[in-house]
Amino acid sequence: MAAHLLDGTAVSRTIFGEVAERAANFTARQGRPPCLATVLIGDDPASHAYVRMKQRRAGQLGLESRRVQLPAGTTTEEAVAAVRALSQDDEVDGILVQHPAPAQVDEIAVFEAIAPDQDVDGVTMASFAAMGLSANGFHSCTPEGIVRLLDAYDVPIAGQRVCVVGRSAILGKPVGLLLLARDATVTFCHSRTTDLAAQVAEADIVVAAVGRPELIRGEWIKPGAVVVDAGYNPGNVGDVEFSAAAQRASYITPVPGGVGPMTIAVLMGQTVIAAENRVRETAGRS
Known part of the structure; x- marks a missing residue:
């Protein structure tokens, strides 16, 4: 069989339309657009490309995009100070710290300088706790995008066996938490799991988020399983051997065009929600 594609580009297009409408309504009411501030540390070309892409998309949707560029030699203290300054700005609704930062920068400390109500990328401890406790708060963008993509194609989650290959704090761990909250049975694996092939072969849904090209072999995929390659x-190579996996899976994400567009869609949507929440909270205090 040949798998159907989980088309993140198509699904994100619908989300972008909703975001643009809400952003326009917000701007009409408040006299300013929702604002996303991006902090970029250093000169990594891929990071610069990602930030430009996010800025371009924000502009297309009617959001203001503010870019803070810090030099490669920036210290943790300097990066924290820059983020705290943005958190104190009443016209900044969301803050994104572009990952990765240079080696000398403590990313966790910089993330924690983001006020929880501005953490539209879902990277703070408060957001992680919200995902783990199914409480109100922002979700990590890629994990939330994965869940929304599965929902868009009516992929059942409750009762399914999920194998998450990857354990990062911004992707592997939170996507497992979100799927667990949807009543999936989740197994976390990684590049050092000794029986990785056997674990993948048992899964109804495989989420590959380990950052190693084609680590997940096509023959490991259970016939009819759903494969999400993050x-x-x-x-343009993912963590899954696409051509072979597509012959066994029922659904599979392309790379690119699968998870990536959903990440951007969630980021933009959560920025608008942050702006709306801040207005409501300000009105409630007046």
Whole structure:
């Protein structure tokens, strides 16, 4: 069988339309657009490309995009100070710290400088706790995008066996938490799991988020399983051996065009929600 594609580009287009409408309504009411501030540390070309893409999309949707560029030699203290300054700005609704930061910067400390109500990328401890406790708060963008993509194609989650390959704090762990909250049975694996092939072979849904090209072999996929490849490696190669996996899976994400557009869609949507929440909270205090 040949798998159907989980087309993140098509699904994100619908979300972008909703975001643009809400952003326009917000701007009409408040006299300013929702504002996303992006903090970029250093000179990594891929990071610069990602930030430009996010800025371009924000502009297309009617959001203001504010870019803070810090030099490669920036210290943790300097990065924290820059983020705290943005958190104190009443016209900044969401803050994104572009990952990765240079080695000398403590990313966790910089993330924690983001006020929880501005953490539209879902990277703070408060957001992680909200995902784990199914409480109100922003979700990590890629994990939330994955869940929305599965929902868009009516992929059942409750009762399914899920294998998450990857354990990062911004992707592997939170996507497992979100799927667990939807009543899936979740197994976390990684590049050092000794029986990785056997774990993948048992899964109804495989989420690959380990950052190693084609680590997940096509023959490991259980016939009819759903494969979500959140990896992106040089040459437009994901973490899954796409051609072979597509012959066994029922649904599979392309790379690119699968998870990536959903990440951007969630980021933009959560920025508008942050703006709306801040207005409501300000009105409630007056």
